[in-house]
Amino acid sequence: MSMPFYVSPEQVMNDKAQYARKGIARGRSLCALVYEDGILLAAENPSEVLHKISEIYDRIAFAGVGKYSEFDALRRAGVQFADVRGYQYSREDVDARSLANAYAQMMAHTFTNDIKPLEVEILVVEVGVLPAEDQLFRITFDGVVLDEDHFSVIGGEADPISERLKESWREGLSLGDALRTARTALAGADRTIEANALEVAVLNRANGRRAFRRIDGAQLLEIVGA
Amino acid sequence: MTVRLPGGTDFVALLRSVGHDPFASVTAADSAPQITHGTTICAIRYADGVVMAGDRRATAGNMIAHRSMEKIYPADRHSGVAIAGAAGAAMEMVKLFQLQLEHYEKLEGVALSLEGKANTLAQMVRSNLPAAMQMGLVVVPLFAGYDIRRRRGRIYTYDVTGGRYEETDFQAEGSGGRDARTTIKLGWRDALPRAETVELAIQALYEAADEDSATGGPDPVRGIYPMVATITEEGFEELPEDQVAERFRALIERKQRAATGTLPTAPATPPSPPSAAPAKRTRAPRPEGGAPA
Numbered sequence: 160m161s162m163p164f165y166v167s168p169e170q171v172m173n174d175k176a177q178y179a180r181k182g183i184a185r186g187r188s189l190c191a192l193v194y195e196d197g198i199l200l201a202a203e204n205p206s207e208v209l210h211k212i213s214e215i216y217d218r219i220a221f222a223g224v225g226k227y228s229e230f231d232a233l234r235r236a237g238v239q240f241a242d243v244r245g246y247q248y249s250r251e252d253v254d255a256r257s258l259a260n261a262y263a264q265m266m267a268h269t270f271t272n273d274i275k276p277l278e279v280e281i282l283v284v285e286v287g288v289l290p291a292e293d294q295l296f297r298i299t300f301d302g303v304v305l306d307e308d309h310f311s312v313i314g315g316e317a318d319p320i321s322e323r324l325k326e327s328w329r330e331g332l333s334l335g336d337a338l339r340t341a342r343t344a345l346a347g348a349d350r351t352i353e354a355n356a357l358e359v360a361v362l363n364r365a366n367g368r369r370a371f372r373r374i375d376g377a378q379l380l381e382i383v384g385a
Numbered sequence: 386m387t388v389r390l391p392g393g394t395d396f397v398a399l400l401r402s403v404g405h406d407p408f409a410s411v412t413a414a415d416s417a418p419q420i421t422h423g424t425t426i427c428a429i430r431y432a433d434g435v436v437m438a439g440d441r442r443a444t445a446g447n448m449i450a451h452r453s454m455e456k457i458y459p460a461d462r463h464s465g466v467a468i469a470g471a472a473g474a475a476m477e478m479v480k481l482f483q484l485q486l487e488h489y490e491k492l493e494g495v496a497l498s499l500e501g502k503a504n505t506l507a508q509m510v511r512s513n514l515p516a517a518m519q520m521g522l523v524v525v526p527l528f529a530g531y532d533i534r535r536r537r538g539r540i541y542t543y544d545v546t547g548g549r550y551e552e553t554d555f556q557a558e559g560s561g562g563r564d565a566r567t568t569i570k571l572g573w574r575d576a577l578p579r580a581e582t583v584e585l586a587i588q589a590l591y592e593a594a595d596e597d598s599a600t601g602g603p604d605p606v607r608g609i610y611p612m613v614a615t616i617t618e619e620g621f622e623e624l625p626e627d628q629v630a631e632r633f634r635a636l637i638e639r640k641q642r643a644a645t646g647t648l649p650t651a652p653a654t655p656p657s658p659p660s661a662a663p664a665k666r667t668r669a670p671r672p673e674g675g676a677p678a
Contacts, residue, residue: 214491238491239399246400246484 175276179300180315182278183225188314188345189282191222192328193293194337197286197363197370201341204358207375212360214371216241216253218286220362224314225279225300233262233281250368255285259296259304267302276300280313286362286370312344320344334361335382338374342383354383396488397481397512407481408512423456423475425561425593425600426467428529428540429569430554431582434617435529435538437465438586440561440594441609442601443472452604457612459621461486464502464530465614469559471522478509478524485509499532503541503549511547527558531616538616561593561600568592579615583624586613587632603633 189202189211200222202211211230212222215237223230240261245253262281270276283296295311298304305311310328312320323344332340338359346352359379362370374382400407426439439456442449450472458479460466466482468475485505490496497505506528516522528541540552555573557565568589577585590611594602603610610633613624 208494210494213494235492238488242396242484242488242491243399243403243405246480247405 175270176301179270179276179278183280183300184315186224186226186314188312188316188320189222189224190310190312190320190324190341190345191220191282191284191295192310192324192332192337192341193290193295194332194334194361196334196365197361198284198293198295199334199337199341200282200284200360200362201338201345202358203345203352203356205356210358212358212373214360214369215258215283216245217250217368218362218370219253219255219258220284220360220371222282222284222313223279224281225277229277230279230281233265233277233279236265237262237283255283255294255296259283259298262298263302263304265302266298266300270301280317282311282313284311284362286364288364290364316345316347319347323347338383354380357383394489394492396485397509399488407477408509408516422450422560422599423454423469423472424559425557425565425590425597426456426469426527426559427557427562427565427569427586427589428467428527428552428555429573429577429582429586430529430538430540432576432578433538434531434615435465435540436579436582436586436613436615437467437527437529438590438611438613439467440590440601440611441604442599444599447598449601452601452607453609455612457614457623458483459614460502460506460528460530461490461496462620463496463533463616463618464499464528465616465621466506467527467529467558468524469527469562470524474513474516474522475524475526478513478526482506482509498534499530499539502530503528503539503551506541507543507547507549510543510545514546517545525558527556529616531618533618536618557589557593559593559600561590561597564596565589565593583613583615584632587611587629587636591633591636603630603637605630605634 187203191198191200200212200220202222204211209227211224212220213234215221219241221234221237223233237258240258241253262283266277277300280300281298283298285294287293295307296304297307297311297313310324312324327340327344342352342357357379359374361372361374363372364370366372397407423443424440428435428437437457441453443451443454454472457465457467460483466479468479486497486502506526510524510526513524523545525545526543530539532539540556542550542552542556542558555569557569569585572585572588591602594600610626610629613629615622
């Protein structure tokens with residue numbers, strides 16, 4: 160009987176984490192930030208049909224970076240989770256916290272048990288009835304959940320973008336200001352992001368039952384300029 | 386990866402996969418209980434889209450089961466569904482239909498076409514057939530919406546087997562449907578403006594309630610009035626109840642005046658005395674100088 164090579168669990172986890180980080184770092188970053196009417200999500204995304212930001216439920220949005228096929232599968236699973244729960248109980252009983260927990264379980268399980276970890280990082284955000292109830296959850300490839308305030312950034316460039324947002328974010332930003340803040344933070348000092356390379360959506364408290372709206376085309380140009 | 390992906394965008398299949406079966410077959414009871422029924426609903430196509438209207442009464446046998454039931458629901462932004470028949474089964478069907486449309490829209494990133502929505506509802510009516518046959522839980526929805534691609538309102542009706550029929554101009558369903566339909570037929574013309582179409586729907590419901598005991602008329606004592614909604618390019622919009630109430634008040638006033646002989650359109654001058662009246666005619670006069678018949 161042959162003896163398999165011994166590899167320490169620590170080594171395995173480190174290798175997987177490194178692999179996942181590399182995959183995530185290949186894509187562009189994305190941020191969510193609280194503004195006066197709700198939560199704004201902005202991503203650098205040249206594609207108009209392959210979305211990084213989407214609606215999950217009435218007040219919940221999803222955003223993912225990394226490998227598209229993987230975060231899109233997570234998005235679909237999230238919509239299914241939310242729709243079944245809303246049907247089973249009530250629409251009010253669907254919240255970002257339980258969804259973030261479900262995602263964390265799923266992603267942690269994959270990270271520990273599968274050969275290949277997920278090369279994704281996701282955000283689950285919920286706009287509350289009151290601004291104080293807004294929630295931003297960031298979930299990393301290994302299933303770690305982070306509950307963040309005011310803004311949250313995912314992707315390879317997350318740290319420098321977070322630093323920039325820490326400087327520029329303030330309470331009660333208007334939609335235009337929030338969008339300009341996000342655009343500048345995502346781009347950094349030495350470049351600008353074209354308006355048509357931005358994917359933007361909001362969860363606006365004033366939108367009625369379904370708070371999610373995409374901001375694109377002429378509306379986006381009007382808000383940010385070319 | 387443990388992400389589970391059953392059945393594409395089919396929400397009912399997803400529910401079945403997690404142990405809910407919304408169309409689970411029911412077994413026939415020895416004596417069917419009194420089932421709550423909803424009654425008159427109608428949809429009328431007009432210049433900007435569709436007007437949908439429905440009364441508010443639910444009955445169980447000869448009893449009024451509920452006085453303020455809503456029978457018109459938005460299915461999604463650009464369509465609405467109205468229900469007649471067994472109330473419980475119908476409301477569950479509407480709930481599932483709304484969720485199915487939203488589920489598809491979220492997963493696929495685009496809404497279904499109006500035709501696609503109408504077909505989805507047909508499948509749900511078909512799934513309800515065992516319950517309809519065994520328990521008499523017949524649900525007959527009326528589906529209407531604004532077709533964004535064709536830029537016009539469209540109306541679909543269903544039979545209990547899931548047959549789907551597109552109506553050209555208007556339709557009414559339920560126990561008072563026949564009276565409502567006749568009223569609409571007499572007042573309908575192509576590309577009616579919104580206000581006249583709403584008025585026509587209100588008249589139709591009034592006449593249905595007048596002839597059919599299971600259809601509720603306006604209830605000024607409790608302040609309950611039939612529900613009217615419009616579906617246009619701008620989306621589904623319910624008329625405020627006070628506007629509906631005002632239209633019913635005006636309609637009833639006209640009816641009262643007509644009944645007491647003081648017609649609002651009566652001529653200002655009194656009719657001529659009988660002696661001055663022309664001789665009693667039994668046929669229409671020929672035009673002067675016209676050739677004899």
